[in-house]
Amino acid sequence: MKKSEWSDKQLEELLRQMPRIQDNRNPRDIYQNLSIKQRKKPAWVVPGLATAAALLLIILLVPNLLGGTEYSFDSLKQENSSSEEKISLSDENSANLLKKADTADRGQEISEPELKMMTGSNKSAIYDDEIGNGTVITYWIPDSQVQMLVPISTVVNPDTSKDWLTVFTESMGLLKEEEWGLTDYYPLNATFKWDSNTNTVTVDVPSDHKYGQGSTAETIFIHSLNNNIASNSKVNKIIFTTNGQPGIELGNHGFIKEMKVEPVGKHAYFSYTPDGMDSIYLVPSTEKYQNLNEAFEAMKAGQQELGLTASIGPSFTFKEFSIKENRLIINMDENSKMENNLATVISFEAILLTAKEFGIETIAIVNPPIQLLGPFDLSKEIKVPLAANLRLIQ
Structure with a gap:
């Protein structure tokens, strides 16, 4: 066979001028096929046909190999490492892995406490085993009809350089x-200043405020200020100023300088x-109750005038309860038809939050009809939440 008169450089230039052919095969398959082809060298093949076949193969594969060989092998490495990560993490917490992988694809960052809270099926409140080193902040926000305040809680990453009021x-x-x-x-049209020595917060509003x-x-x-400060601190007094001058003018309260x-x-x-x-x-009621029994009875009826519906329904009926050293013990009705659904989880969390209002720290369920209720194991004592209505903010 006559030796080719084409130099390597000329062949490369010729191939670059040819139309680009898109090879949609998986890089793994290409690599396997190339490996097999390199091992098989039949001696009986006519040299001319072998040369033609090799040239055709080069034409098909050179664009992909030159531009994509490194990418292809890196992809294989990434697939293998990704599989190893899935295997090792799925045993630890498969739900966290799915959330982490999803957010990684979107280029977002979610902290470990947020991952824990997101995987709690049907939970609405925040619990102390879910926040890690984070800090819980609660905001009291008016409902759409401005009739009541809805507590919305979030978790922020700790920053030792900032006090609670700054956060x-x-x-x-x-x-x-x-x-x-x-x-x-x-945000409120006001500035806030905390004095740790006097344990007070000064609220300064502009002269044209609308409050x-x-x-x-x-x-x-007034209620939002009180609840916001009471929920997030141990402060016992608010001092009002307007443009730095003592006091604030309010329609019903008149001119006031401070508030407990x-x-x-x-x-x-x-x-x-x-x-x-x-x-x-x-959402908590606007009025207070003298004891837990009164509160539970009210929760069975709701407050329709405010759009608040009953939070203790037929799915969570109990005979009696007792309180021993900040521990609430609930005895379930033998005929209770408790179901593991969202309505029952909501009832249970409403009971947990209400119990917290009366100083209860843990709740024990005696003779539960089911062991698992959403994320809760009713065979164990359960701590009351830290705060209601978790919403994550960036």
Whole structure:
């Protein structure tokens, strides 16, 4: 056979001028086929045919091999390492892995505490075994009709350089009230200053503030300030100023300089669904109850005038309960038809949150009809939540 007069450089230039052929085969298959072809060298093949076949193979594969060989092998490595990661992590927590992989694809970062909370099936509240080193912040947001306040809680990463009030005020602008079916209320048109020595918070408003225009605006403003500070701190007094001058003018309260912070407690939690939304919130009553029995009875009826529905339904009926050293013991009815569904989980969390309002720390269920209720194991004592209605903000 006559030696080719084409140099390597000329062949390469000729191949570059040919039309590009897209090879859609898997890189793994190409690599296998090449390996097999390299091992098989039949001696009986006519040299001319072998040369033609080799030239055709080069034409087909050179563009992919030159431009994509490194990518192909890297892809194989990535597939193998990804498989190894899935195997090792799935045993630990498969739900966390799925969430982590999904967020990695989107280029988003989700902290470990957030992953734990997201995987709790049907949970709405925040529990102390889920937050890691994070800090819980609760905001009290008016409902869409501005009739009541809905507690919305989130978890922020710890920052030792910032006090609780700085974290609280910096995060106000990140709330998504309208997206959650609530009133767009934050950030408040005020500045806040915490004095750790006197255990007070100074709230300074501009002279053109709107918080005193109308009884509803005034009531919501006063109650939200009280609940926000009571839920997130041990502060016992609020000092008001306007443009740095003592006092604030409000329609019903008149001119006031300070206000005592009332602790949040002794309320009953009801179910609330904003109009046109699927979200279900657990919301405390506007009035207080003298004891836990009164609160439980109210929770069976609801408060229709505020759009609050009963949170203890037929799916969670119990005969009696007792309290021993901050421990609530609930004896279930033998005929209870408890089902493992969302409605029952909501009832149980409403009971947990209401019990917390009366100083209860743990709840034990005696003779539960089922052992597992959503994420809860009813055969064990369960701690009350840290806060209601978890929503994650960036």
